[in-house]
């Protein structure tokens with residue numbers, strides 16, 4: 001294969017990848033995608049799920065979250081006890097390793113929206129902010145649905 | 151020797167039976183209310199129906215919704231396959247919070263089809279007695295207090311969907327959040 005072909009191929013590859021990047025804060029190596037939340041009635045709870053991608057060479061830490069849709073917003077983790085029992089607990093922070101992906105998903109980490117201030121209905125959306133130690137506050141918009149793909 | 155033979159024969163016939171009886175509600179009658187605040191005698195009200203039941207508390211934001219969503223998927227699948235005479239039941243083990251009004255609202259916000267699905271609640275002593283009978287554990291391990299002074303509890307609890315036959319005998323227990331819909335639908339067909 002000749003050298004100029006390789007060069008053109010390399011440039012094309014880089015260009016395509018540049019333009020297919022999601023629009024993000026270019027300072028931040030952290031992106032959050034696939035954000036969704038469960039429906040919940042006023043005074044009930046909901047949970048927020050998403051995928052965090054850390055493209056940086058430095059680890060970051062999720063310190064908390066905020067949303068005007070709930071009185072209290074906490075980061076939680078579900079856990080298994082014995083064979084068939086489940087519980088959940090608050091976690092003070094969640095580490096996101098360098099060059100890694102971390103999923104908040106049912107049965108694991110979730111942002112809990114406690115005491116919803118109004119009905120959160122399927123088909124609507126919900127705003128929240130996830131607070132990182134280094135990347136700072138990142139705004140997200142969650143699709144409200146029972147389960148992704150339903 | 152005769153005894154051994156009998157034992158072997160019995161074990162053999164038990165193996166042949168696809169879904170052995172694993173438990174029952176002990177022949178007791180429990181006074182509960184449904185989501186419409188109507189008095190319900192449990193499990194009598196379910197007599198003659200195959201029952202798919204889960205045990206929940208509505209403040210559970212992560213595990214119970216998976217279980218409830220799986221109940222919905224099972225219900226949709228049975229409807230599609232035109233399998234009738236199956237009743238869905240969700241019993242709250244947090245009846246002090248899960249009043250009929252809260253349960254109605256819960257079903258509404260999650261767009262649940264209540265045509266063959268009832269939510270049950272009642273006195274805590276009664277719901278406690280039922281879950282104890284079937285070996286479901288639900289222990290509060292955390293709580294949140296709101297500005298208005300209300301307090302809610304989070305339970306560590308058994309993650310269960312339970313299948314019983316038309317005589318009220320429990321035939322199989324599944325993990326509610328991770329149940330295989332094909333498996334339970336197959337088991338329901340076995341009970342028809």
Ligand SMILES: [Cu+2]
Pocket residue numbers: 076077088089110112211212
């Ligand atoms: Cu939680």
